[in-house]
Amino acid sequence: MAVRVSNRDDPLLAAVLAFAPMWKAIASAGFRSQTMLYLLFSGGPDSVGLALALRSFARLAASPPSAGLRRFTPPALGRVGLTAALKFLSRPREIRLTLLHLNHQLRPTADEEEEWVRRFARRHGLCCVCERKDVATFARQKRTSVEDAGRILRYNLLQEKLEDDPTALGFTAHTLDDNAESVLYSLAQRAGIAGMLGIAPALHGRILRPFLFVRKQTILKELRRRRQKFLTDETNLLSDRPRTFLRHAVVPRMQDLNPKFLENALATCDNLRSYEGLFRWALSTVTEIAVAEDRRWRRTRPLPLLPELTWHAFAPDSWGQDIAGSLQVVLHHLLRSFGASLDWAVCARLAEEIRSSHGFRASGGPQITVEYHSPSGLLLIVRRGELEGCELGEGRTVLGSNLLQVERVRGERLRSAIRTLAASDFRVCFKGTPRLAGGEPGGGALYEAVFASNVAVPLQVRAAKRGDRVVLPSSQGSTKLSDVFINAKIPQSLRSNWPVVTNAEGKVLWLPGLLRSGEARVSGRARSGLRLSWEVQSS
Template structure:
């Protein structure tokens, strides 16, 4: 009943712990019935609030009318007012997005700036029960996981929705009962927007069969939110059991994933954060039964079958640079760390065997040197071998996975590879009994 709206409003805020009554709340007010009623409720409840209004300049005189109406509302309620105007059309062209996306991005960015600058604890929007039901229904039609069925949440970080408990009809009736004026947005009438189509066409038809459809779906949404808590607790346990990280590579044990029930759901929760789409999920699951080397590439990552593991690595966005070393006294930073160069006399010191150290016969090395990633067709003469060997074959023999291969760099002198960095030097530049000076190179981790 509309006469109980204020009491239910205060009770809902307390029950959901949306904010402390002593805190200041910034209200996003468009001038429509929902946000205007919300402003009146905040005033009547005695909460400290400010009003923020965005003019998107999309409806000519109507946009100006809305702005002036909100100005008068703030004056009537004696509430601080913050307003702004956006060139929304220019934003859509500059960022190549739709009007709806542009308005949402501009609105929330500005509202958050005002909230922080003026010292408000939270931003309140006037989403109500129908808005939440429409959101869940649209998500269900588009295809969604359980998270898409919880509707609009009462609280997300600094954004609160204190009217989610209220039916739209109750808000309209409350405005009529208390003679609260508001303005109508003409864009809400057209069905060209998806939400309006659901609001004006789909839900009313459902209510013809089930008059309490909105309330019933809202009750289901409440239960879905609680079910999601249990769901996420289970997902967290599976994630801890199945997903491991080493450096910038994530690893999933194939056998454990194969034996997981329910496989599809758990796999989706593990992989969706790595750019995996619903369509690609089946391709990834096929990797569980494929040979090593097969992979699926998402928009952001590569998922590779490597023996007993699925390896997940970021997709390289650009070609690695080539570094030129002009003298034997340089230090070079690159993706894998740093190379430190120095030239010294041969002396009596034992030749180091550590993989991260390379001692070369300085007389057989010509500057400048080139540091680059290896590529197909590269070859060298591995230390101790009289015949040349393709780098690709050498890496296979080292049992490197595809992600590990992609991190391999080579050092080149006079178009000859003299070091597979951190792995093996070339036999042609090794130190011999006739060596007088040494080019010593040390691979160190990046600071």
């Protein structure tokens, strides 16, 4: 015999049956004859109400009416949801509901509450799984609040059950009130658009929140009508925490301002969620542009840098005025994509400096520098590691992505090396349009120097130091290495890993790609010399 259950008489069941994401999840699982449901159950009014609603849903599915199914399926479901609901209820199916309760061990009454949950499950013929966790200790270990720690552990419990059964569905009893509190809390924390989306109706498609469209007052009214008892967390009655302060002091005032505040907050979240896909597409498109630019810039400028430095670069000021107004949001997203992080205020300052063509540097995380280099228009993300210098004897040496070779040359080989150097000696300069350092993009780069024959090996390769000087060619005196970097417009974030080649006494002979010391230059009449090639492998 069909069970007489009407969603007109049961507003809690009606909320479950009108929840389109549930029918979508059931359809995705293939309309199975048996479905496992898991509900995070605290024993509070919301979870008690949802447990009763899901139990009614299980009874309806086990013995659906032979006619009049449409009275259980509201038109608001839409054609896809309505079709799925009618198909699922077209024949008897088994739904097994399990309550998941986490004993937080935070209150003296925690064990009594766990026992109440067990009795509730037995009374209503439901399965029940109770776990005990030391939430306070977990919160200290994770350096988070007790509230967040409890949430993590509860969802871990639910996720374990869903992983064991890929066709099972999970439920939480978040309400319309909870969503409004979440939005207000995010607004207070400046959480950005992600926080303003509120609570998702369906998390990962399998954790469902059918009461998200139901006021808490509606649930309480129905439980009172049924004379159904529930647990009360006394800490939720005090306004001494951010969430409870919003619940008792802010939300009621907002409802005084507009009685439909809760519904309007949810509608705003839905509207923003509709735009979220567009935002994600736009950010994904900009990210693709930045990644392509980064690849091109690094290939057209294969730099002779000491390991373990990695760098990325793109030119946001070349993307046009259409994106200028949203540059702060774009940069906040892009920097994370490249492994750096700046807060909103710093991103706003960076965006303003880019629009004004002014330089900018800031820390983007441990060993990470974010620099806007105005002469080239590049935004650089530079990650520094442990500097690795080395000693160069005759022969080949591998240094990170660099291949170094030292050899004695004489006769025609020496003259050929001098001619090649005179014709193709590349100078790195970060100003304006990039000049290719190795011919075809992606082909790497070859930097060369030919020193006088009296230069002894081994040579030393190290990072530039404060106070380093180099003798200029043609007896023009000497200059500080810092001035060489400034004249070549080298970004400050790259200078600490720019290599310096010295002799055994520490005298600077060469800055690859920038300057060869006048003291170490070989004359055209020399019979022999010392050739050093520095090849940057393509990335």
